[in-house]
Amino acid sequence: MKVDLTVNGKEITADVEDRMLLVHFVRDVADLTATNIGCDTTSCGACTVLLDGESVKSCTVLAAQANGHDITTLEGLASNGDMHPVQRAFHEQHGLQCGFCTPGMVMAIVSLLKENPHPTEEQVRTGLEGNLCRCTGYHNIVRAALAASETSPQADTAEVSS
Amino acid sequence: MSIMGTRVIRTEDPRLLTAGGVYVDDVRTPQLSGAARLTFVRSPVAHARITGIDASQALSEPGVIAVLTVADMDDLAPPPPSSGEWDGSPTPLGGPWAEPLLAVDTVRFVGEPVAVVITDTSYQGEDAADLVAVDYDPLPVVLGPAAAVADQTLLFPAAGTNIAIKNAVSTDDTPFDACDVVIEQSIINQRVACVPMEGRATAVSYENGKLTVWASSQNAQVSRFILAGALGMAPDQIRVVVPDVGGGFGAKIGIDRDTITLAWAARKTGRSLRWAETRSENLVAMTQGRAQLQHIKIGGSRDGRILAYRLDVIQDAGAYQRVGGLLPFLTCLMAPGVYDIPDVQAGFRQAVTNTTPIAAYRGAGRPEATAAIERAVDLFAAEIGMDPAEVRRRNYIAPDKFPFQTKTGAMYDTGRYAEALDKALAAAGYAELRLEQQRRRENGGPRQLGIGLSSYVEITAPDPDAGETAKLEVRDDGTAIVYTGSSAHGQGHHTAWAMLVQDELGIPMDQITVIHGDTDLIPAGVGTYGSRSLQLGGSAVHNAAIEVKDEARRHAAEMLEAAEADVVLDTGTGLWQVRGDPDTALSWAQVAGHTSGGSLIADVSFVQERPTFPFGTHVSVVEVDTETGQARLLRHVTVDDAGTVMNPVLTEGQRHGGIAQGAAQALLEEVLYDADGNPLTSTLADYSAISAPDLPSFELAASETPTDLNPLGVKGIGEAGTIGSTPAVQNAVIDAVSHLGVRHIDMPATPQRVWNAINEAQKASNQ
Numbered sequence: 001m002k003v004d005l006t007v008n009g010k011e012i013t014a015d016v017e018d019r020m021l022l023v024h025f026v027r028d029v030a031d032l033t034a035t036n037i038g039c040d041t042t043s044c045g046a047c048t049v050l051l052d053g054e055s056v057k058s059c060t061v062l063a064a065q066a067n068g069h070d071i072t073t074l075e076g077l078a079s080n081g082d083m084h085p086v087q088r089a090f091h092e093q094h095g096l097q098c099g100f101c102t103p104g105m106v107m108a109i110v111s112l113l114k115e116n117p118h119p120t121e122e123q124v125r126t127g128l129e130g131n132l133c134r135c136t137g138y139h140n141i142v143r144a145a146l147a148a149s150e151t152s153p154q155a156d157t158a159e160v161s162s
Numbered sequence: 163m164s165i166m167g168t169r170v171i172r173t174e175d176p177r178l179l180t181a182g183g184v185y186v187d188d189v190r191t192p193q194l195s196g197a198a199r200l201t202f203v204r205s206p207v208a209h210a211r212i213t214g215i216d217a218s219q220a221l222s223e224p225g226v227i228a229v230l231t232v233a234d235m236d237d238l239a240p241p242p243p244s245s246g247e248w249d250g251s252p253t254p255l256g257g258p259w260a261e262p263l264l265a266v267d268t269v270r271f272v273g274e275p276v277a278v279v280i281t282d283t284s285y286q287g288e289d290a291a292d293l294v295a296v297d298y299d300p301l302p303v304v305l306g307p308a309a310a311v312a313d314q315t316l317l318f319p320a321a322g323t324n325i326a327i328k329n330a331v332s333t334d335d336t337p338f339d340a341c342d343v344v345i346e347q348s349i350i351n352q353r354v355a356c357v358p359m360e361g362r363a364t365a366v367s368y369e370n371g372k373l374t375v376w377a378s379s380q381n382a383q384v385s386r387f388i389l390a391g392a393l394g395m396a397p398d399q400i401r402v403v404v405p406d407v408g409g410g411f412g413a414k415i416g417i418d419r420d421t422i423t424l425a426w427a428a429r430k431t432g433r434s435l436r437w438a439e440t441r442s443e444n445l446v447a448m449t450q451g452r453a454q455l456q457h458i459k460i461g462g463s464r465d466g467r468i469l470a471y472r473l474d475v476i477q478d479a480g481a482y483q484r485v486g487g488l489l490p491f492l493t494c495l496m497a498p499g500v501y502d503i504p505d506v507q508a509g510f511r512q513a514v515t516n517t518t519p520i521a522a523y524r525g526a527g528r529p530e531a532t533a534a535i536e537r538a539v540d541l542f543a544a545e546i547g548m549d550p551a552e553v554r555r556r557n558y559i560a561p562d563k564f565p566f567q568t569k570t571g572a573m574y575d576t577g578r579y580a581e582a583l584d585k586a587l588a589a590a591g592y593a594e595l596r597l598e599q600q601r602r603r604e605n606g607g608p609r610q611l612g613i614g615l616s617s618y619v620e621i622t623a624p625d626p627d628a629g630e631t632a633k634l635e636v637r638d639d640g641t642a643i644v645y646t647g648s649s650a651h652g653q654g655h656h657t658a659w660a661m662l663v664q665d666e667l668g669i670p671m672d673q674i675t676v677i678h679g680d681t682d683l684i685p686a687g688v689g690t691y692g693s694r695s696l697q698l699g700g701s702a703v704h705n706a707a708i709e710v711k712d713e714a715r716r717h718a719a720e721m722l723e724a725a726e727a728d729v730v731l732d733t734g735t736g737l738w739q740v741r742g743d744p745d746t747a748l749s750w751a752q753v754a755g756h757t758s759g760g761s762l763i764a765d766v767s768f769v770q771e772r773p774t775f776p777f778g779t780h781v782s783v784v785e786v787d788t789e790t791g792q793a794r795l796l797r798h799v800t801v802d803d804a805g806t807v808m809n810p811v812l813t814e815g816q817r818h819g820g821i822a823q824g825a826a827q828a829l830l831e832e833v834l835y836d837a838d839g840n841p842l843t844s845t846l847a848d849y850s851a852i853s854a855p856d857l858p859s860f861e862l863a864a865s866e867t868p869t870d871l872n873p874l875g876v877k878g879i880g881e882a883g884t885i886g887s888t889p890a891v892q893n894a895v896i897d898a899v900s901h902l903g904v905r906h907i908d909m910p911a912t913p914q915r916v917w918n919a920i921n922e923a924q925k926a927s928n929q
Contacts, residue, residue: 017285035182036185037187039846040440040442044846074182075180075181077180083179083180091171094811094814094815098359098406099179099183099408099652100183100359100408103182106179121859125855126854126855128854128855129853129854132846134357136819136822138818138822139859139860
């Protein structure tokens with residue numbers, strides 16, 4: 001079937017199999033390989049992207065379901081060469097080691113902080129239950145999320161608007 | 163000021179955070195354009211004879227290029243004969259216990275590769291693999307090491323037994339006869355899955371007689387060695403590239419039969435091929451870890467002296483012995499841990515079973531040793547009614563006894579065990595915790611507190627004579643390139659190696675490129691396992707920098723018309739000067755430009771005389787709900803001393819990850835099979851990989867006791883956290899309910915297991 005998605009601001013039209021998963025569309029059709037596949041049961045969150053600004057596990061969304069929607073992947077997060085505050089916090093807090101869970105982790109935290117701009121540690125941990133990391137023991141990922149929550153422009157915006 | 167010991171954030175991160183890593187399945191190169199997908203047909207049964215394979219229906223499907231079985235492997239030499247004893251060879255082929263690339267006539271575990279399907283796309287591969295009809299004639303299944311050693315059903319009838327390797331433990335009870343107190347306990351150190359977030363993945367191209375293999379591996383050069391042997395090719399006909407690797411944890415040491423099969427299939431068909439395993443494949447076909455049945459016997463005096471210790475191990479090897487007897491060998495070597503015990507007996511039997519093969523997993527044999535002795539010490543302490551911290555203190559190897567030769571043959575380099583304990587107890591507030599525990603016990607509520615201790619010592623760089631390579635090149639544009647034989651998969655090698663060069667040469671880190679994992683560029687190297695990277699690979703880089711500096715000094719002296727002894731390098735500015743003459747200054751670019759080739763090069767290999775032995779103490783605090791059996795980890799405090807700390811950011815990161823994986827084994831993770839050998843934990847929905855809400859933030863105290871075995875004073879830190887944390891958490895859970903009469907709970911301490919232990923203890927006390 002023919003689908004038309006906007007990925008990181010760029011419109012992509014393609015003829016794909018009905019059963020094609022969004023993660024395969026992102027990786028193989030849009031050729032954006034930061035988004036990784038870590039499981040086949042929607043358990044690990046490595047494939048997390050934003051769909052119209054909200055985090056989804058792209059292994060559990062069909063490309064067809066994303067037809068007409070906006071997708072943001074890790075590659076689309078930085079603006080004008082400046083890292084997004086969550087990316088910067090990951091760097092400063094050593095929130096990544098092998099980097100494989102990182103794209104999904106970062107996107108999940110961007111979405112989490114949008115919903116809850118000033119989370120407690122416990123809220124961050126609960127919010128990341130669906131994102132597995134095998135390297136960091138989550139310690140520095142949680143620190144990165146908390147650090148970003150203090151500096152994230154979205155956090156500020158959300159606070160002003162509430 | 164030296165950069166060493168300072169908090170340097172990673173140079174690897176900006177790329178990983180903005181563009182994402184380039185893992186095997188992300189590699190985009192002309193050599194792989196149009197690559198076909200390879201899908202494995204895996205055994206759905208644990209033990210069976212294969213009576214027929216019919217690929218005709220699969221071959222008629224759209225996009226199917228080929229279906230290959232062992233019958234097509236007519237271009238491979240048969241496995242070399244073997245004496246049956248493990249010869250230390252890393253190749254999975256050979257011997258009476260031979261592991262074929264594709265099943266020959268028998269399958270021995272669910273997930274064993276039987277055939278491969280090559281298709282245009284991965285979706286077609288999954289469809290077609292389902293249509294390959296394999297006839298299985300089931301055989302009786304052997305599960306669990308205890309059943310395996312009974313030898314009623316044999317996995318390899320030609321071998322005559324399931325016990326592949328053994329080093330029998332002594333049965334001499336004399337040392338125990340003199341003890342006031344003797345305790346015995348059987349302990350299960352359960353099978354766990356490694357679960358690197360990136361599963362195994364391989365891409366292969368075969369062009370003009372040259373095989374290029376991109377592999378998710380911890381060791382490019384070892385992988386090339388294995389491929390050369392398995393495929394009968396000269397090493398220089400093979401290039402192995404290890405791009406970014408999404409975690410290894412021991413399960414990606416070298417390559418498995420799956421990757422060799424892929425390389426063979428590419429050569430056979432002339433097609434470039436890709437394979438990235440699914441998680442369901444990964445959880446049945448990637449090697450798993452631990453899987454020991456242990457029996458411990460500990461004896462001592464009522465004043466807290468441990469006088470005798472015995473550890474008898476049955477190692478479950480899974481269906482094939484991928485690492486020989488390495489794991490139980492290391493368990494027995496490290497059996498007495500940090501304690502000065504007059505009599506130690508340790509031995510093992512390793513048996514094959516109809517399960518996924520067992521190999522290295524973060525710690526590889528050492529966590530099992532620590533788990534056994536630390537449980538034994540707690541059982542002993544409980545029996546004599548002494549605080550477990552005090553029992554440990556009374557039995558440590560004294561600091562003035564190092565280097566210390568253990569009864570099991572290890573030579574510990576340096577250690578200050580009591581200091582580590584004191585520091586950990588102080589950081590945890592041990593006395594206050596015991597008071598809080600007492601208050602809760604007196605209140606009798608359902609939420610009881612447990613405090614668990616673990617003092618550990620472990621062996622890192624266990625093969626120090628294998629060494630590691632480094633080539634350093636300083637170019638006439640002032641930049642430097644490090645070619646390392648070590649291999650990075652998250653540890654931060656690129657940051658650490660650049661720090662070493664900057665520290666020695668004064669070339670800024672951002673002018674230094676680190677390259678690893680390409681056998682065309684780095685033909686000699688060993689790679690990463692056994693927490694060896696910094697002490698061997700890092701020391702090699704350090705020595706290479708010194709060699710480059712010595713050569714540069716000769717050039718600078720000539721250029722400055724001064725005596726070599728008067729020429730000095732200012733490592734703050736990276737400028738060469740004549741001592742006392744600030745007006746003369748040569749940059750690295752100028753000095754490198756003075757050489758005939760336009761660069762300064764040092765190519766070194768560093769070998770270490772002996773392994774090193776990091777140590778520490780972990781204090782774990784858990785809360786157990788005695789009504790539900792739920793154990794929750796509240797705090798985890800550690801002292802992990804791995805010698806000199808080069809970059810606390812990286813060291814702490816290794817400790818965090820290690821602690822979490824160790825706690826995961828104590829609390830949650832376990833690979834399970836049903837009675838027919840069907841895996842019950844073959845997805846991440848079923849296997850409880852530890853997640854963020856299961857863990858607290860960790861509390862780390864610093865401690866540095868340098869080793870004199872390498873120029874950096876460093877030991878390995880990659881596995882220490884895992885080794886220390888598992889028994890501390892397990893002991894804490896048991897401690898929380900010990901006042902209810904519970905003496906031991908096997909791992910993982912699931913609510914069901916804890917609840918049962920409480921109930922059984924209460925039943926026993928009511929009788």
